[in-house]
Amino acid sequence: MTAEPTPLLQVSGLRKTYPGDRTPVVAVDDLSFALRPGGALGIVGESGSGKTTTARMLVGLERPDHGEILVQGTPLAARTRGRAARLARAKAVQIVFQDPYLSLDARLSIGETVDGVLRLHGAPSGAARADRVRELLAQVGLGDREAAALPRQLSGGQRQRAAIARALAVEPAVLVLDEAVSALDVSVQAQVLNLLSDIRRDTGIGLVFVSHDLAVVRYVCDEALVMYRGRTVEHQPVADLLAAPRHPYTRLLLASVPRPGWNPEAIGEQRRELAAADALVR
Template identity: 80%
Template structure:
């Protein structure tokens, strides 16, 4: 792919605040980034960094106080009203959650779930829908047995594959993955990450991978954006960011990964040294 392609996803100046009693909490503060067609961006940070709020704004579950989101050059409305607008938003951006039960109906089979999505988005012919369901399931490595199963009869990895198939059913431009492999065993994580890499290569879909796991981001992403208390601390190619981080907070995240000789007390001291209103501004 050429580097002069227009961005698939462009985010400019996103801000989101919440009220807690008389106080205002800033969850996301002036966030901006772009994602090229077929690109994969990791948004990294600890709990409370604002990364999940960012994901929810991308898919319309949260309304930003200010800022803009553009997909394929078209702005996404801050609020979505009406059936046509909701379907258009769904085709622009889809999400895969950490818990696939959030996107799979526990009362119906996996095949019926996918069929319902296709019917909702205008595929009227039952035979065409059935063929598309088989194709989607094959794409994520599931077969007839899993198609006929209820979600509770599948393993965690199989459920997450089914959730990915559901998200892909509408052929979105961007797929957001919010801690989508953090609840899986390491071996299953690797299978799902390989699946996502294959899908990205074959379809050109853009991935926004929200995670606290730097190893996962290293494996699947081209770029990484580090968030702390709603703000961007660093945004660079993954290989550069993880091998030679510029920002003290990024270095703290890398130092927090347990390994031989790891000293948690040292990590705690470094964390307390961060500015109480935000991470230091420079190296």
């Protein structure tokens, strides 16, 4: 019998709370999942579901109260001290945010930004590093003109491609994308999603795609995990989840997508009923 490969990413029992007026606010509660090598997992939910907090814990921007994160079987330290530890964590998991304009240095050209990451992670200097910058930018469909440009001189789609190139520069095991296409036009969304699919196929990188948009998740992911008020309410292959959603919240998400015959009032009533039922359980 062939042994199961070690999950690329293993998350077990993550919990995160924040101070509240009277009691702590539970943002993520007992979250567990595994991502296989080369896999793509969508984490789906509306605002307040806990999905962005999850993304931030995966990359070390938030510390979980409880739980463990393993990348290729190695625990990610909840607190990193020293340059070597920070670089190791960055190499394990990288993130692409919703708005690349805020995460790219406005003073540096795109080529300089990518070069800086390579230099920080010990890439050789000179022609070899310059070639690697061009290779990374070409991988995301950017050329010499875009390499010389400042972020403000590029379109939103080009900036997002540049952010992806910067993340790929460290050759991470896992790439987390937090609403990475939600601010883009539909046609540009499709270009970036195709790009991510190609990168996943060519490199074997694992993707964690955080989104409120089930259509986007269907396009790029194998599995989907649905979060509601910090908890996992459903985790299935994407095709199965869309064809036969098991949880009322998942069905509500699907029903909320505008289409012919769409009834916002009925959806609002379903939302109130779900909130009331959830309050009774809690």
